[in-house]
Amino acid sequence: MYNKGFLIGNLTKDPDLRYTPSGIPVARFTIAVNRPSAKSEAKEVDFINIVAWRRLAEICGEYLKKGRPVSIEGRLQIRPYEKNGEKKIMTEVVADGMQMLGRKDAVTQKPSDPKAEGTAQEDVPF
Amino acid sequence: MANLNRIILVGKLMNDPDVRFTVEGVQVAKFQMEVDRFEKEGMPKQVDNIDIVAWRDLADICGKYLKKGKLVLVEGRIQIRTFENEAGARKWATEVVARTIKMLGTEQKMEASAPATEKVNDEIPGLDELPVEEESELPF
Numbered sequence: 276m277y278n279k280g281f282l283i284g285n286l287t288k289d290p291d292l293r294y295t296p297s298g299i300p301v302a303r304f305t306i307a308v309n310r311p312s313a314k315s316e317a318k319e320v321d322f323i324n325i326v327a328w329r330r331l332a333e334i335c336g337e338y339l340k341k342g343r344p345v346s347i348e349g350r351l352q353i354r355p356y357e358k359n360g361e362k363k364i365m366t367e368v369v370a371d372g373m374q375m376l377g378r379k380d381a382v383t384q385k386p387s388d389p390k391a392e393g394t395a396q397e398d399v400p401f
Numbered sequence: 402m403a404n405l406n407r408i409i410l411v412g413k414l415m416n417d418p419d420v421r422f423t424v425e426g427v428q429v430a431k432f433q434m435e436v437d438r439f440e441k442e443g444m445p446k447q448v449d450n451i452d453i454v455a456w457r458d459l460a461d462i463c464g465k466y467l468k469k470g471k472l473v474l475v476e477g478r479i480q481i482r483t484f485e486n487e488a489g490a491r492k493w494a495t496e497v498v499a500r501t502i503k504m505l506g507t508e509q510k511m512e513a514s515a516p517a518t519e520k521v522n523d524e525i526p527g528l529d530e531l532p533v534e535e536e537s538e539l540p541f
Binding site: 276277278279280281282283284308309310311321322323346350351352353366368 | 405407410412436437449450451474478480481495497
C-alpha cells in the first residue's frame, strides 16, 4: 500500500542520536508544524515526532539543531509500546528523506549582532 | 517560513465510518484505515492502523459510500490533538484530517472531494461515452 507524508517545520530541540544494540544509528526529534490559519485566529501547531535510521540518522545528528527549519519526507507509523507496564501508542514519521532549509547561520547567529538579525529568524514560531 | 503538512495514504477501511454532528451542527466522520508496510521477504506482515477524520461535505460522502474493507486513497494533513479521557487524564491523539478521499478498487468507482477541489473534478460532457479502459484511470 501507499503511505507517504511531506512536512516542513522547525526542530523543537536538538536531535537525539543513539545506537541500537546491534550498532544501527537512530535519530529522534520533534518538529513544530504550523497549521494554516487566518490572521485573526490563534496560531495552532502540530508537534510531530520524526525518526531517522542509519546514514540519515547520522546526518540529522550532525547537522540539525533546535529551531532549524527542515523538510521531511517519510511514512506515518503507529507503534504500540509498553511503559511501566502501561500500553501506549507512539505515532511518528519514519523519515526517508530530509532537506535542511533556511540559512546555515540562521540558528547559530549571535543575537548581539544587529546585522545578523535577518528575516530568517522572525518566522520561527517560538 | 511557510509550513507544509501533507500525507497520502492508501489502505483498507477497518470499520464503517462513524458519522456524527458537533454541537454546532457540523458533520464529522471518523474511521480507521489499515495501511500495509513495505514487505520484506521472510518478515511478518506489518500494518499501521491510522485514524482518519473528515469534515462537512466530505464526512457526508464518507458516511454514504465508505464501508468496512473498502480500498481508499486519503490525502490530508497529520494532526496531533489533546483531549481528556474519562479519568480526567490528558491524552494525545494523532490522526489524519482528510482533504480528499478517493475510492479505489473496481467493483464501485466513486470519487469524493472537498469543496475546495471540486472544480477540478468537473466532468466534461460526453466524456463518459469515450471508450476508456478501466485500468487507465488508476493513478499508478
